[in-house]
Amino acid sequence: MIMDMPYDGRRHSGQPQQGFQPRPGLTTGYSNKHHDAFEFNYVYRPATPEKSKLNYIMTFIYILSLCFVVMIVIAAITLNPITPICHVNDVMVKNFTTKPTLTGDWYTNVTVYNPNKGRFGHFQDFIVYFMHNNDVIAGSSMPGFNVEKNKHEIVEVNASTKNENVIALIHPELKLEELGKERDNLFVVVDIKIVPVTVFMPKIGSYMEAKGVAFCPGMKIKFQKDTVTEGRLDKRDGQPNFCRIMIL
Numbered sequence: 723m724i725m726d727m728p729y730d731g732r733r734h735s736g737q738p739q740q741g742f743q744p745r746p747g748l749t750t751g752y753s754n755k756h757h758d759a760f761e762f763n764y765v766y767r768p769a770t771p772e773k774s775k776l777n778y779i780m781t782f783i784y785i786l787s788l789c790f791v792v793m794i795v796i797a798a799i800t801l802n803p804i805t806p807i808c809h810v811n812d813v814m815v816k817n818f819t820t821k822p823t824l825t826g827d828w829y830t831n832v833t834v835y836n837p838n839k840g841r842f843g844h845f846q847d848f849i850v851y852f853m854h855n856n857d858v859i860a861g862s863s864m865p866g867f868n869v870e871k872n873k874h875e876i877v878e879v880n881a882s883t884k885n886e887n888v889i890a891l892i893h894p895e896l897k898l899e900e901l902g903k904e905r906d907n908l909f910v911v912v913d914i915k916i917v918p919v920t921v922f923m924p925k926i927g928s929y930m931e932a933k934g935v936a937f938c939p940g941m942k943i944k945f946q947k948d949t950v951t952e953g954r955l956d957k958r959d960g961q962p963n964f965c966r967i968m969i970l
Contacts, residue, residue, distance in 0.1 A: 804837060804838050804921070804922040805837075805919075805921050805922070805934060805967040805969075806834055806835060806836055806837070806843060806845075806869070806919055806920065806921070806936075806967065807834075807835040807837060807964070808832055808833065808834050808835070808916065808919065808936045808938065808964070808965040808967070809832070809833055809938075809962040809963055809964045809965060810830060810831070810832050810914060810938050810941060810955070810962075810963040810965065811831040811832065811833055811876075811962075812829075812830065812831040812954070812955050813828070813829070813830045813831075813912070813914070813941045813943060813954070813955040814828070814829045814830075814943075814952075814953070814954045814955070815827065815828050815829070815910075815943060815952065815953050815954075816829075816951065816952050817951055817952075818905065818910075818945075818950075818951050818952065818953060819951060820898045820899075820901050820902040820905065821898070821902070823885070823888055823898070824859065824883055824887070824888050824894075824897070824898055824901065825882075825883050826859070826860065826882070826883040827880070827881075827882050827883075828852045828860045828879075828880070828881045828882065828883070829878070829879070829880050829881075830850065830852075830878075830879050830914060831876065831877070831878050831879075832850075832876070832877045832879070832914070832916070832938075832965075833874050833875070833876050833877075834869060834874060834875050834876075834877060834919075835869070835873075835874040836869040836870065836871060836872065836873055836874070836875075837872065838871050838872075838922050839871055839872060842868050842869060842870045842871055843868065843869040843871075843920050843922070844866070844868050844920060844931065845866050845867050845868070845869065845919065845920050846866040846918065846920070847863065847864065847865055847866045848863075848864050848866065848916055848917060848918055848919065849861055849862065849863050849864070849916075849917050850862055850864060850877075850879040850881065850914065850915070850916050851914065851915040851916075851917070852881060852883075852912055852913075852914060853912060853913040853914070853915060854897070854900075854901065854910070854911070854912050854913070855900075857891055857892065857897055858887060858890065859883050859887055859901075859912070860881040860882060860883045860884075860887060861881055861887070862879055862880060862881035864877065864879060905945055905950060905953075906950075908944060908945045908946070908947065908950075909942055909943065909944055909945070909956070910942075910943045910945070910953060911940060911941065911942050911943070912941050912943060913937065913938060913939045913940070913941065914937075914938040914941060914965070915935060915936070915937050915938070916935070916936040916938075916965070917935050917936075918933040918934060918935065918970065919933070919934045919935065919936045919967065920932075920933070920934070921933065921934040921967065921969055932969060932970070933969075933970045934967050934968055934969045934970055935967070935968045935970060936965040936966070936967055937965060937966045937967075937968060938963055938964075938965035938966075939966075940963070941955055941963060942955065942956040943955060943956070944956040
């Protein structure tokens with residue numbers, strides 16, 4: 723008698739089945755030469771409102787920090803202009819007297835160096851002032867000139883003390899007395915001011931020209947006892963007399 727047996731997906735050879743358990747996961751009677759694929763639980767979970775808000779805040783902080791860094795870089799560039807380097811080589815005076823009025827023929831020699839590696843420096847017409855304690859005692863206008871990049875120009879200036887310089891003094895009598903005392907001690911200290919000088923203000927990818935003032939203080943003019951009307955810059959220390967550049 724033939725009995726119907728349930729089919730379990732495997733071949734039957736007619737022999738009694740052994741008591742081995744099939745390998746877990748195997749559903750057919752054929753051997754599986756490949757490992758079973760790993761199953762991942764790809765479950766989509768939408769972002770919660772709290773997480774979306776946090777992401778927005780972090781993005782805003784990142785953009786704000788980036789803008790702050792860019793502003794610092796731009797400020798560092800614009801606040802560090804390239805200024806010319808000026809120093810006084812010599813100062814002389816002849817026919818210097820304080821009685822009955824102030825007179826003198828002044829001369830100076832100034833080196834102007836352009837440290838800009840990108841372009842030449844154009845200096846417009848300027849004025850050189852000879853000053854004593856903030857009072858102008860002589861001045862002269864000079865024509866403009868150009869200085870090539872990484873080059874220097876030597877400027878020679880002659881000026882004379884005129885009557886209008888004396889009139890413009892706040893206290894003429896006190897000034898004449900003060901200059902007379904200094905000259906009697908064989909030293910008169912003067913300052914030199916050059917207005918204007920060119921200052922290079924860096925921009926993104928280029929430069930723009932601005933105006934500045936070169937102030938050269940503490941020029942000690944030495945007189946000799948036998949020639950009290952003539953004096954020259956004291957160079958005993960051998961140090962150059964550099965000027966300070968102030969942006970207008």
